[in-house]
Structures are given as C-alpha cells and as structure tokens.
Amino acid sequence: MILLSRLKDAIKLRWPALRLRSILIGVLLFTALMPGFGAIFLRVYENVLVRQTEAELIAQAAVYDSAFDIAWPGPKPAPIPPPADNDSGDSYRHSDTPEPYFTPEALTIDLNTMPILPQRPQPSAAAQPADSEALVAARAIEPLIEQSRRTTLANVLILDAGGTVLSQGPLQGQSYAFLPEVQSAMSGRSQSVLRRRGDYVPRYAFEVLSRASAIRVHYARPIKLGDRTVGVLLLSRSPRALFRGIYDDLGKIAIAFGIILAVILGLAALLSRAIAKPIEQLTQASAEVGRHLGRGGSEVPPTPATATVEIRALFDNFRRMAVAIDLRSRYLRDFAAAMSHEFKTPLTGIRGVLELLDEHGDTMSAEERRRFIANAEGDADRLSRLVARLLELARADMADENETVSTAIADPLRRIADAGSDETFAVKLALAGELPTVRVPADVLETVLTTLVENSRQAGARSVIISAAPAGEDHLDLEIADDGPGIPAHDRGRLFEPFFTTKRADGGTGLGLPIARSLLANSGASIDYVGGGPGACFRLRLKRNGV
Numbered sequence: 001m002i003l004l005s006r007l008k009d010a011i012k013l014r015w016p017a018l019r020l021r022s023i024l025i026g027v028l029l030f031t032a033l034m035p036g037f038g039a040i041f042l043r044v045y046e047n048v049l050v051r052q053t054e055a056e057l058i059a060q061a062a063v064y065d066s067a068f069d070i071a072w073p074g075p076k077p078a079p080i081p082p083p084a085d086n087d088s089g090d091s092y093r094h095s096d097t098p099e100p101y102f103t104p105e106a107l108t109i110d111l112n113t114m115p116i117l118p119q120r121p122q123p124s125a126a127a128q129p130a131d132s133e134a135l136v137a138a139r140a141i142e143p144l145i146e147q148s149r150r151t152t153l154a155n156v157l158i159l160d161a162g163g164t165v166l167s168q169g170p171l172q173g174q175s176y177a178f179l180p181e182v183q184s185a186m187s188g189r190s191q192s193v194l195r196r197r198g199d200y201v202p203r204y205a206f207e208v209l210s211r212a213s214a215i216r217v218h219y220a221r222p223i224k225l226g227d228r229t230v231g232v233l234l235l236s237r238s239p240r241a242l243f244r245g246i247y248d249d250l251g252k253i254a255i256a257f258g259i260i261l262a263v264i265l266g267l268a269a270l271l272s273r274a275i276a277k278p279i280e281q282l283t284q285a286s287a288e289v290g291r292h293l294g295r296g297g298s299e300v301p302p303t304p305a306t307a308t309v310e311i312r313a314l315f316d317n318f319r320r321m322a323v324a325i326d327l328r329s330r331y332l333r334d335f336a337a338a339m340s341h342e343f344k345t346p347l348t349g350i351r352g353v354l355e356l357l358d359e360h361g362d363t364m365s366a367e368e369r370r371r372f373i374a375n376a377e378g379d380a381d382r383l384s385r386l387v388a389r390l391l392e393l394a395r396a397d398m399a400d401e402n403e404t405v406s407t408a409i410a411d412p413l414r415r416i417a418d419a420g421s422d423e424t425f426a427v428k429l430a431l432a433g434e435l436p437t438v439r440v441p442a443d444v445l446e447t448v449l450t451t452l453v454e455n456s457r458q459a460g461a462r463s464v465i466i467s468a469a470p471a472g473e474d475h476l477d478l479e480i481a482d483d484g485p486g487i488p489a490h491d492r493g494r495l496f497e498p499f500f501t502t503k504r505a506d507g508g509t510g511l512g513l514p515i516a517r518s519l520l521a522n523s524g525a526s527i528d529y530v531g532g533g534p535g536a537c538f539r540l541r542l543k544r545n546g547v
Helices: 002-014 020-041 044-071 132-152 180-186 242-248 250-291 309-360 366-398 410-420 442-458 489-494 512-521
Strands: 155-160 191-196 215-225 228-237 426-430 463-471 475-482 526-529 537-543
Touching: 020 250, 044 132, 044 155, 044 191, 044 215, 044 228, 132 155, 132 228, 180 191, 180 215, 180 228, 250 309, 309 366, 410 426, 410 442, 410 463, 442 463, 442 475, 442 512, 442 537, 512 526
Parallel strands: 426 463
Antiparallel strands: 155 228, 191 215, 215 228, 463 475, 475 537, 526 537
C-alpha cells in the first residue's frame, strides 16, 4: 500500500496539464484506430485472405474435375441434367437424382484454430503402376492446367485412385498416398490443410507479423465418376500476404481513413464548441466575478447556443450563484460598515471616560467619578448586547435547513400567549380549526414570535393578536398584529437592516428582526411587514409538511 501510494504521488507530480479539447481528440482518435489495430492483431483480415485462397483453389479444382470427367476414356455414368425451368424458383433437385443439383463446398480453413503442418514431403515409391485410363485423362487436361496456372499461380498435381502421380515431371509415377489430405480425397472427401513453405524468404520488414506469409494452402479433391473415385486433384498455392492485401486495397483504406478522420474532426469541433469553449468562458467569468466581488461590474456571458444541456444548466446555476455572491458580498460590506459605526460610539464613550479619569481623576468629586463610570458601564453593556446579538445572527445565518422537522404550531403559539400576557399587555390567539404541521423548529418559531411580541410591547401596544390562515396548498401564514402606534412609512423599508432601530436610547441593537429573518430563511420560511392600519402587522409564511 505504501509503494502504491508513493507511485500515485509520483505520477501526480509529473502529470501534465491537459486541455479538455486535447483529451477529446485523443480519445476519439484512439477509438477510431482501435478497429484497425484489432483487425491486424486478431488476423481478421489475414484470415479472410487465406480463406479467399481456399475458395479459389476449390473453384479451379472443380473446373479440372469436370475436364477430367470429359476426358475419361472409359465408360462413365450419364451426366446429371440441369434443373428444369420453374417459375417458383425452387427447381434445385432433379426428379432422377436424390441429391441436390447444386452442391457448393464449404470453406474449412481458419488461421486461429487450424494447425500448420510441415512442408509437403517428397513422394515415396508407388506400390503399383498408375491407372491407365486415369493417365489418359490426365494427359488430355494437362494443357488446360498448364495454361491456367500461368494466371492462377497454383501448383496442380493429378493422382490416380491409389495416390500415384499422373502429372508429367520429376514426380510422375511416385506416390502421395501417405498424405492425410490425399487419403481423405481417396476416401471421397475433399480436405484443405495448411503447410509451411520451404522456399519462404521474408521480403518486408513487417512481414514477420503475418502468419500467412510462411504458409501454403493445400487442397485435395476426389475425382469421381458417379460414386467411384478415379483420381485425386492436389492443388496448392501461397495466400495473398497481409501487407500485400493492404497495399492492394490501399485506395479503399485511405478513403475510409479520410472519412473517419473527417468525422473525428467534426465531432471534436462539435464537442469543443459544446463543452470546451463554454467551460473556458465560464472559467473566465468566474475570475471576473472574483475580481469585482461586491463592487458590481461583472456579468456572466450569455449561454452559448451550442452548449450541451448540462453546460446550459451549469451556466444558469453559475449566474444565480454569481448574483447571490455579489449580494452577499455587498451585504457583508455594508454590515461591516454599520457594525463599525455601532461599535465606535460606545468605544468612544469608554475611551473618553478613561481619558477624563486619567487626566482629572484627582480633582473630580466622588459624584462626578460615579457619573462618568456609570456612563462607561452603560457603553460596555451596550457592547455586550451587540456582541451577543451578533453571535445569534451568525448562528442563524450558518444554520442548515432541516426538511425532516415537523412542528404542530398550536403548542408554541399557546406558550407565547401565556408567557407574554400580563395585567397591562395581552397576547390573543385567533386559530380556526385544526392547523397543519410546519417545517420550522418549535424553538425558532418561539424565538421569532417572542421578538415580535416584545417589539410591540416596547412600542406601546396593549395587545397583540396572532392569527393563522392557509396560503395555498404549500404554506401557512401567521399574522402578528398589535394596536400600537405602528411604524412610520419612511422606516418600513429598513426594518430588516442590521443595526437599524428607533429605540437606541432604550438599549435597542437593531438586530432582532434581521436575526428573525435569518432563522426563518434557514427553514424555508419568510417574514414581511404587511401593516397598513394604525398598528404594526408582520406576516410569517411557513412551509407545510408533506410539500
């Protein structure tokens, strides 16, 4: 495991930075070239060439067989007549013969499975003289064989039924009856075998990759007169070499490669415009957003028309994220400025008291010192309240939404009503029927309602009414209305700004409503001021469970 980890670390250190466009082109090229490599290494094309040689030898042997039958000097059976004309097209059998009129011979050679035998040995001495009738027929067709071999390049030997060579030449009168392919033909069955070439000398550098270059296809076919085997045709030829075949088909291969290359370039261009280019634009836009964070002036470019569905969704999400980040950055900047101002006032007061006591403390009366110290303590208390509320606001902003929360709001509403009511102030509930559960924690709901009730009490209201009503199928609305003096129209737009308060002299921090909004937002809820009458009225829109 340690060695594997070290190897991974070493690869990571030396791994080059690759462009997505380069990776796409490389993958497509590799995919396109794989069939070509597979055809070469799996001998698919080469096997086709060898089987083509076998088919040619079978066709030549069939012609020589027919010529031998015609040249046979002795009595012979009547030839099979051709099929009668039939409009149905199924006259492949003749009425006098049980066998099909057409009997094509199947190919049997397979380079992947067939063994390669040694070079064909020299013939042995014949045990008996050649058949005289077969010899006459062989002499008759030898001119045909000699003329055709100049084109076919195939070596042809004619043997009698006992395996004795009838063809003129140094092998005449000797026997090949011991060869397995000749024995099969003597028994009435054709057979193809692969043997090594004795005269093979490589001519090309890559010819060693080809198995067919050093072999020769041998085919033995029985010559029959009716059911009697009267001779054997033994043909052999070297198959067309793999690289020779590729060279002969070079034009077709070049056209195919050109088409594949054009398709690859087209796909690469399409993928580049659909993936690589949009990602580059998005990367540049993210850098611009980072440079202009909180200052505006940066915009996400429009989504490219050729972008994929996923890239389009990425652009849309990034655009929304950039707007949210910019708004948040501005909020933090304004929040920092407001917090600096809020902290500066009590700190200035405390600093002033310390300077007065340091410079004039000996000359001050006890009453003056107590008054200045009381002022400093008041400023320190204000700082403590600010710090505590800021911690609450931070916790509210950082909280995560929990979709599994299910709160029956009747219980927290009753607790608020009981805790907030006294002889001079009343909290009333207006709940109609059974209320659904909501996705807001009970403690959050109580914190927000306590803040609103206390604000109404401090504003001079004598009663607060909390009512509930459904808002469509997904939400529930809570309205908290009081009978106080209400909020001036010019202050309503700033109610949820941090540190905005009209009760600063009474110790207000201006953070109660911003904390309430953050707490509700983390539960997918919202709070808004909707008061239009003489008193203040806030509306809480809560998500119902099951939506």
